[in-house]
Amino acid sequence: MDAIQPETVTVAIEGTGQNVSLPMIRGTLGPSVIDIRKLYGTLDVFTFDPGYSGTASCDSKITYIDGDKGILLYRGYPIEQLAEHSNYMEVCHLLLNGELPNHKQAEEFHHNVVYHTMVHEQIRSFYNGFRRDAHPMAVLCGVVGALSAFYHDSLDINNPDHRRVSAFRLIAKLPTIAAWAYKYSIGQPFMYPQNKLGYAENLLYMMNAVPPEAYVVNPILARAMDRILILHADHEQNASTSTVRLAGSTGANPFACIAAGIASLWGPAHGGANEAVLHMLEEVGTVANVKPFMEKVKDRANHTRLMGFGHRVYKNYDPRAKIMQQTCHEVLSELGVNDPLLELATQMERIALSDEYFISKKLYPNVDFYSGIILKAMGIPTSMFTVLFAVARTIGWVSQWQEMMEDPAQRIGRPRQVYTGAPMRDYVPVDARGA
Numbered sequence: 001m002d003a004i005q006p007e008t009v010t011v012a013i014e015g016t017g018q019n020v021s022l023p024m025i026r027g028t029l030g031p032s033v034i035d036i037r038k039l040y041g042t043l044d045v046f047t048f049d050p051g052y053s054g055t056a057s058c059d060s061k062i063t064y065i066d067g068d069k070g071i072l073l074y075r076g077y078p079i080e081q082l083a084e085h086s087n088y089m090e091v092c093h094l095l096l097n098g099e100l101p102n103h104k105q106a107e108e109f110h111h112n113v114v115y116h117t118m119v120h121e122q123i124r125s126f127y128n129g130f131r132r133d134a135h136p137m138a139v140l141c142g143v144v145g146a147l148s149a150f151y152h153d154s155l156d157i158n159n160p161d162h163r164r165v166s167a168f169r170l171i172a173k174l175p176t177i178a179a180w181a182y183k184y185s186i187g188q189p190f191m192y193p194q195n196k197l198g199y200a201e202n203l204l205y206m207m208n209a210v211p212p213e214a215y216v217v218n219p220i221l222a223r224a225m226d227r228i229l230i231l232h233a234d235h236e237q238n239a240s241t242s243t244v245r246l247a248g249s250t251g252a253n254p255f256a257c258i259a260a261g262i263a264s265l266w267g268p269a270h271g272g273a274n275e276a277v278l279h280m281l282e283e284v285g286t287v288a289n290v291k292p293f294m295e296k297v298k299d300r301a302n303h304t305r306l307m308g309f310g311h312r313v314y315k316n317y318d319p320r321a322k323i324m325q326q327t328c329h330e331v332l333s334e335l336g337v338n339d340p341l342l343e344l345a346t347q348m349e350r351i352a353l354s355d356e357y358f359i360s361k362k363l364y365p366n367v368d369f370y371s372g373i374i375l376k377a378m379g380i381p382t383s384m385f386t387v388l389f390a391v392a393r394t395i396g397w398v399s400q401w402q403e404m405m406e407d408p409a410q411r412i413g414r415p416r417q418v419y420t421g422a423p424m425r426d427y428v429p430v431d432a433r434g435a
Contacts, residue, residue, distance in 0.1 A: 022039065028064075062396070074095060075094050079323070096402065117175070123147075137266045145259035146255075148253045170258055171395055179191065182381075192206075204217050207384075224374060238270070239264050266386060278372040278382060306358075310366065339373060
């Protein structure tokens with residue numbers, strides 16, 4: 001960790017008279033952290049932090065979030081600047097390698113991704129093992145987990161070259177695997193990637209093209225998809241990223257680690273939030289119902305949830321939401337769609353940003369609030385929303401995994417617990433246990 005020399009703080013255990021000196025570490029940005037690794041060995045106590053919201057599990061140079069100020073940085077670059085001026089391939093290079101590429105590096109990186117977009121032809125047959133109505137996330141999780149059975153030549157996690165080729169394979173093949181999961185679910189032929197297309201273009205092409213006729217990707221929609229990928233590329237130590245790191249700490253191969261991340265992302269509290277937003281808007285139905293619905297949300301006895309607002313980390317406006325709102329208007333304008341759901345969303349946002357209840361609760365729109373409307377307008381079914389999230393987040397998972405593998409302080413993850421079960425007791429034979 002490139003940090004200022006640790007200071008020392010004294011921690012006292014109240015009522016015991018015990019205390020211990022622990023290092024306090026300052027990162028480049030954000031609050032200082034107390035290194036508690038010696039706490040248990042010295043005082044025979046450890047910390048209790050359900051959900052780990054107050055615990056740093058690692059040090060990282062990849063992503064920084066300030067939830068109170070609404071700041072998201074990739075390797076120091078504000079997400080707003082990257083979404084406006086960059087593209088997903090540049091962002092992938094940035095997250096994986098630490099710097100934005102020059103022309104030569106960008107060309108080389110793009111070539112390495114394109115070179116790996118094809119999947120082993122036998123993987124095509126692997127899809128037939130799934131039921132036709134299988135959820136695309138189930139297919140994605142299964143196929144990605146099986147990649148290690150097809151690519152034996154890059155499984156030595158201690159070999160930097162193996163780690164690098166595995167990273168390219170995962171970044172490049174996820175769109176192909178995801179698009180084929182979609183095609184399989186609707187009974188259409190698989191479409192192979194096209195080397196002449198960009199990353200987001202290729203994804204849209206493989207999802208929408210059919211063999212009998214040519215398909216030209218709309219550049220506005222390709223740019224919107226590229227922006228969605230950028231906004232979802234990484235988000236610090238969220239549940240799925242922590243899952244990837246925890247799996248990786250055991251020495252598991254990268255394909256298994258990313259499959260674990262996909263499984264974690266599948267949870268509705270994590271990757272399924274934009275789908276939940278659409279269901280909420282459809283339930284509200286009309287603009288006339290918006291205000292009554294928002295009043296229900298304010299009534300604690302009603303248990304009505306406002307989806308797409310608030311965030312575990314952001315206590316201010318999610319910076320990604322502003323970009324997504326602009327993208328939403330661009331897509332709907334390009335497609336000539338007058339989506340009533342957008343009007344509902346706009347009304348909800350206006351109320352939430354002006355009503356003291358929502359302001360006091362810091363319930364600001366998050367990135368999921370508009371992304372579902374965009375994907376719906378592009379003709380993408382809700383079952384694919386989390387799949388596309390996984391495609392975008394793969395670069396973040398891979399970058400975090402690679403950073404962890406290069407960290408000499410890395411150890412196998414092993415959280416502790418507070419045991420609240422029965423105290424030690426003796427075994428009683430069944431005949432002596434009573435009726």
